[in-house]
Amino acid sequence: MLTKVIWGGVKTHRREEYYASSQCSGSEFFRHLGEVTDTDIFVYCPCTSPFVKPQTISQCINQFLSSSGYDSLATVSSIKEFLWLDGKPVNYAPTHAPNSQDLPDVVALNFGVTVVWKEDLIRNCNIIGTKPQFVMTDDIEAIDIDTPLDFYIAEQLYKKLVLEGKGLLE
Template sequence: MKKITAVVPIRKGSQRVVDKNLRPFAGSNLLAIKIENLKRVRGIDEIIVNTDSEHAIEIAQEMGVSFHRREDYYASSKCTGSEFFEHLGLVTDTDIFAYCPVTSPFIKIETMEAAISMFKEENEFDCLSTVSVIKEFMWLDGKAINYNPLNAPNSQNLPDIEALNFGFTLINKSDLIRYRNIIGKTPQFIRTTDIEAIDIDTPLDFFVAEQIYIKTIIEAKNLLG
């Protein structure tokens, strides 16, 4: 049986939203919420918080999950994305690596469990990741890239462009190290709802996500008693 490890990456110094991973969020914090959700996912064998933050390590210990104390270089802006992903693979003892950033607090338990089942059963793809469908009139370098401006379609008829939202990603550890990326050469995508796709990256994202979380998660729990 292959071991599946959920890795929660936490960097101490977030730049756009100060301390967004650990600051108060809807009566808790994003790290605690992520750990709580992952502990409910069937198929995950271990949860590891990969971090340079002592506060994050304290939370991991209090919640009964593992941690890896990240070296300073891999928590710095000098570290490239490829170096970081390769490092995560090298320091994680697992067969299947699940990338689980705290900035996606709305990914459903059933979405993650469906992803795990699909990844275990299929061998035609080397990774599985959640995506959002974008239907926007998109331009790059002064040119339309997904429609003809001289024959513009209705927005609903634009092509379905899938954008990685990084809510939940699975990849074999060996492929993570080989590709130095959580996305392999033959990816499979799971489309999420707009709410699940929310990724907290700016102060506005943080504010909006907290309001939605209070309305959709906390109030629902209160109604259930």
């Protein structure tokens, strides 16, 4: 394990090879992260969410610390899609298909920012607790790079919004 302070008390941690591999499950990874991190509150902001604003991170931390009744806080995106699982619709009846804007309000974790107590992270083996609070992000902040296409889209947005100075990320 390699841990070093880079600035302002922020520490980096280089994962051991197993915890960076596809053999390691998400639950194993999160539990390990909690076990090797010296903190009471864990804030998870992966580099695969490059458009999350510093203000959003601060807002999430402050909201988590000032709220009671929740054991975690996570950024989410609204999903208005016709969803199916195992050959069956999840959020609508095909014989009474609504307009997409009238589908139920379903949210998806986008992993831009997650805040959780370290003890809950270890106990639940997850950065999302059993009583999460959600913060909705806009479409750009919600971008999560998981595939080459996601990376291409993020790269094009970066060129347009940052390099061309469109100011949408401020």
